[in-house]
Amino acid sequence: MKQFIEKIKKKENLTFDESKSAFELLMEGKAEDQEIFDFLTLLSAKGESSDEVAGGVFVLRNKSKRVNVENCVDTCGTGGDGMNTLNISTASALLLSSMGVKVAKHGNKAVSSKCGSGDVLEALNIKINLEPKDIENQINDNNFGFMFAPNYHSAMRFVGPTRKKIGKRTIFNMIGPLSSPALVKRQVIGVFDKKLLKIFANALKNLDIKFAWIVNSEDGLDEISPYAKTNVIQLKDGIISEFIIDPNNLNINADNFENLIGNDAAFNADRMINIFKGEDNDFSKAVCLNAAAGLVVNETHQNFDKAYDGARKHILSGQAFKQLEKIQNG
Template sequence: MKKYIDKIKKKQSLTFDESKAAFEILMEGKANDQEIFDFLTSLSEKGESSDEIAGGVFVLRNKSKRVTVEGCVDTCGTGGDGMNTLNISTASALLLASMGIKVAKHGNKAVSSKCGSGDVLEALNIKINLEPNDIEDQIKKNNFGFMFAPNYHSAMRFVGPIRKKIGKRTIFNMIGPLSSPALVKRQVVGVFDKKLLKIFANALNNLDIKFAWIVNSEDGLDEISPYAKTNVIQLKNSEISEIIIDPKELGINAHKFENLIGDDAKFNADKMINIFKGEDNDFSKAVCLNAAAGAIVNETYQSFADAYNHSREHILSKKVIKHLEKIQNA
């Protein structure tokens, strides 16, 4: 481990193979606490590269429990934008499922906010502690299955205590969202920092992802925003391109950012139920924007405006609440 730490301390990035080797040591519990601490903090100080992220994802995926499904989308972001918003990507995943798009949602409980995807799904009475075969059944029946990260990535236990001690974001905040146990090939990933857009695109390209959107909005959200332009890096069949989503061009009349601020799991779940029953507000628009991105990477639509307009029609039709009840009763 020492040679990798020394290289990083010299502000040199590890290659993909070196990163895999280093993470193999970490994930097998062969590094001591000081080495884990030095490795993570030195990476953070240098700035994580796409090869380093991809190497970590490769090893974490390799060691996870496997969920065998095909043709699924994931909408797991990094979190950590510090905005304490409602659970936009989780709501958009449920909206996509009700639109007939298969979603293998990967997520955790709250780390940097009051309410993570695991928390809000529990508050919605959706089971989160499921084994792979149960998730596979759920996706077949209702287009939605949730993989609660701690149940699938037991190798993370070796680094958990040191991550807590560090108390700040580390490379694991970047690796987690890309390490789907379902090995999805299509993904919408929100990132907390614009600088990560291309880094994530290159990392995902290294991992054979077919179609991904990596998003970060000008108002600081790790989501597509209804208030400000959102920068998108698209990775499609190994080609990387840049897109800007402008809510004004879509005719979105959203009012104020405070309308997206969340609270505890019950509060966020209630807000989600309201929009699934057809209540029209800023949260509903934000959820439709992010669902539209899922529909694009699934190749259900070619045009983002068409994908957004269909999501809007669907959520206002009140069909989503009926689909939610199916998921709850599964």
């Protein structure tokens, strides 16, 4: 471990193979607590590279329990944008499942917000402590399965205490969303910092991802925003491109950021139920924008504007609530 720490100290990036070797030591409990502390804090001070992220993801995926499903989308983002919004990516995952898209949703309980994806799903009476076989059945039957990260990444236990001690974001906050136990090939990933867009795209290029959108909005959301332009980097078949989504071009007419502010799990679940029953508000529009990204990466739609219109029609019809009941009873 010392050789990697020395290299990072000199502000030099690790190669993909070096990163894999370092994370093998971390995930097998072969690094001392002080080494883990130095490795993570020095990486953070230097700024993590795409090869370093990809190496960590490669090892964490390798050591996770496996969920064997195909042709699924994940909408797991980094969180940590500090905005305390409602659970937009979780709601968009459920909406996608009601539109015939298979979703393998990877996530956790709240870390920096009041309510994470695991919290809100529990409040919706959706089981989150499921074994791989149960999740495979849920996805095959209802197009939706939730993989609760702590149940699938036992190798993380070796770094947990040190991460707590550090008390701020480390490379693990970047690795987590990319380490789906279902090895999804299609992803919509919201990131908390614009600087991560290209880092994530290049990391995913190393990891056999077919189609991904990595998004960060100019009003600070790690989602596609209904209020401000959103920067998108697309990775499709190994080719990286970038563009901007402007809500003004979609006639979204969302105007009150307060409408997106969340609270505890019961509050957030209640707001989700309302929009699934057809209530129209800024939250509903935000969910449709992010579901539209899922429809594009799933190649259900080629055109984002049409995907958004389709998601809007679907959510206003109330069919998403029927799907929610189906998942609850699954």
